[in-house]
Amino acid sequence: VGYAIALYAGRCVVVSMRRARERVLYEDLLKSMSAGSAPSQCMIFAEELTLSHDEYELMENHATEFAALGFDVEYSGDGHIAVKGRPAMLDLAMPIDELIYELLHGIDEGNLPLEEERRRLASLMARRGSAGYGRNLRSEDAKELLTRLEACDDVSFTPSGNPIMAELTGEELAAKLTRC
DSSP states (O other), X not given: OOEEEEEETTEEEEXXXXXXXXXXXXXXXXXXXXXXXXXXXXXXXXXEEEOOHHHHHHHHHTHHHHHHTTXXXXXXXXXXXXXXXXXXXXXXXXXHHHHHHHHHHHOOTTOSOHHHHHHHHHHHHHHHXXXXXXXXXXXXXXHHHHHHHHTSSOSSBOTTSOBSEEEOOHHHHHHHHSOO
16 A cells, blocks of 8 residues: 565665655755746646635735746736646646645745745645555556655655655564464
């Protein structure tokens, strides 16, 4: 259920594919944002959302960060926005309204430096973008993800500090496979 067993640095490890995807997505988002913006996928039909006054103001104030994450948003006033493009790195089945609301509620309201705010938003988006990932993953896709994980700055932990992998020692395996 979303785990892979792999050899890493000569050790046998169990890897959470969802958490591996979160780390890879997070680092991909940061790289794209530092280069200007993450790729956006144009939507055939814009998704119309109505935000509270505070949410609308917060989103407008952080329009640059949302654009850097890959959102193409048109602001119409009175709390109305039209999402015309979504981050291309995310699964198309992900409800865009839920993602935007979660990002809005994760914003620190200007108390963080821009780079820290971007890391925070990228972390939220990566966590949301990896939810449910890893189930029914094909072997080739798992190998590709593990290769991409190996290229990350931190292969051990998600941006929020959760472990991505755990070592299985020979003693642990022997204990589990020994008859009583």
